[in-house]
Amino acid sequence: MGIAIYILTFALLLVGIYAVVAKKNVIKIILGVLLIDYAVNLLLVLVGYRSPTGTGQLGKAPILAEGESAAELARTAVDPLPQAMVLTSIVIGLGLTALMVAMAVRLYEKYGTFDMDRIRRLRG
């Protein structure tokens, strides 16, 4: 698979950081934060990829089929631990998304705008 996919993952991270830093609309900032989260999740899944040595096969999903032995699974399957970590991270991201969206709706109620330049009553 080479190095191109890792470079693209970091490019996704940078796009997310650009969106948070440079955009003024609250919804765009939320989307930027989500992009950063998903870029790190993607990197975590990619880190776990393993292909069986020797043969040119691709790594399989870590599910034990009927009649397969555990040693054979350990030889051909990708690493399941990053997948468990990513599941947790996605759930955390979901909770954060719900919280951010709820706050954005309430901010609109209070300030009347989604523009971050106007939502600046705290300063100093």
Add this chain to the structure above:
Amino acid sequence: MTVSQIVPLLVILPLGAAFLIAVLANLPTGKPQQRNGRYLTSPLACAVVLANLVIAVSLLRVDVQQPIYVGGWGPDRTLGIQLLCDGLTKLMAVTINLVALVSIVFARPYMRRFTRVWLFEALFLLMTGAMNGVVLAGDLFNLFVFLEIAAIASYALVGFGCESEELEAAFKYLVLGTIGSAFILLGVTILYSLTGQLNMAKVAVVLQKIPANGPAVLLAAAALVAGLALKAAMVPFHAWLPDAHPSAPAPISAMLSGVLIKAAGIYALARIVFNVLGVNPYYANVLIALGVLSMVAGMFLALGQWDLKRLLAYSSISQAGYIVLALGVAAEVMSRATPDKAVAGLCLFGGLFHLFNHAAFKSLLFLSSGAIEQQVGTRRLRQMGGLARRMPVTSFCCRVGALSIAGVPPFNGFFSKLIIILALALAGHPALCAIAAGVAVGTLLMYIKVQRYALDGQPSGPAAQAKEAPALMGLAMLVLAIICIVAGLAFVPLRQYLFDPAGEILMRGREALLMGAAQ
């Protein structure tokens, strides 16, 4: 009951009680639309945090020899979750549960002006349980997950009042905190790809075989330090703190400033840099730079504030800089060719003692500022005055807190700052020693300002009709004031029981987590 059965209770009790409160407060009882369970939630929360504190204090006397594995997945299987219970964990557990108990007792009369108090208590217990989980976690991903739980609970709690300023502060805190957490996960990912392990002890063992200047290790370390410095509110990652801490309700400000930036930020930073990555001149210099920047910038920004809670928030940044500076100088001394153990031990003692003291007096100051805000109705210093006559208990506690943080003997702040300054001088950094002394003078100035405008003088304006705070709030503040005085007078026995075991864990570096377990 063995130790491995009691230690998880520190996390289980608050989490279980949080959900029990959510059930109790919403079950319909008796007539429709009436939910009588709401009266039980507050005593339940106080009882649970008290039980947590009792467990944490009684763990101080237990010496844990075997590593604690959750669920019986012992040391020979690499995927088990390990819980740590060494000296540093015990110190942090005592600090967290103490401040949590005082805050939840204070919150009982303070939160009466909000609706849905059961939601506040459930979130508060979630935050406390998760912070206990952070200090107990023995592997990197568990640390990250508990860090996230504590952070999400605190985002919701900062914006609890749903006024426009609180929502804006909570939104900014949320966005910045999420970016910090993403960087922490990035660092954990890179460390996992390098070593194939998540358990902190095993990662330390594998990292010893990799050259420490490799680009991957440096990238992982940079991502971790950036994310954790954001959680610890170091300059230049501090932008969320001056908005979030003043806007939160007072018990939450006390918890955030007193323990969250320390348990989630500084503890995790110390644990990862000292015990996993290993001390190194690079990391030491980064910690020293962060510490000095935070100290100086926090002090200058605090001197010009006229909003009481905003001044306290900036001064939190400054004092956290002291702790990180002490840790950084200790790391630098330990990474020399001939490390001087005595000086490093003194630096670590100073830093950890200041951590405990800051939790005590900063929570005290935030709680008393909350009492003042509730009774007087404003946070602006120019509109207060003469509270020493109108609110004697609150102003006595506020004065004790202000004198402690300014470094006046015989309160605890004096001793911890003195030890840090002496240790900096002994370590051969006269410039840092002078900067630390200068910041101490600046802190004294800003708290003289607080006392002169808020407490002394003649009552004027809205302060003229202020009455004393309710009894439970006064009790909570008095407990913290007594701790400030006692910790100052009796710091020698405290050193022996609390701080020396903690400092020793950090001194032992990468071997500290192994504890005789298998490779």
Add this chain to the structure above:
Amino acid sequence: MNQSGMTLIVKNTARLVSGFITVFGIYIALTGHLTPGGGFAGGVILAAAAALVVLSFGRESSSKLITGPACHVADAAGALGFLVVALLGYLAGDFFINFVPLGQRHHLASGGAIPLSNLAILIKVGAGLAGAFLALSAFRLAPRPDLTGGEEL
């Protein structure tokens, strides 16, 4: 005819389909130790069924079935269920130990305590997401005169 909610076709389809979606969600959660999925995925599908009911029948009609406090109670009860499963490990010696005897591979009863935890997580996530959906859909925004959104999306 009930005026709230969507048209008759949508309501009848929702009546037929929402039961199947619920059962599918429970299936995904209970066989989480054999096939991909597990508690969280099942919970999301369950919340989708709840969202379908609320959207097709309107808030006023569906508020007899799916209410805010009920979601709070079910949410917390699911979390307490997970905690009880973990605490039952104390019966077998230590916190969070598996206390259910392991059966044969590839059978439904072979996961130990994992299907029980999956069930608890199903209830919690389903109720939690349904509650979040209800809370977000409760906002009635009055149109503001200075309706600006920064730059164009």
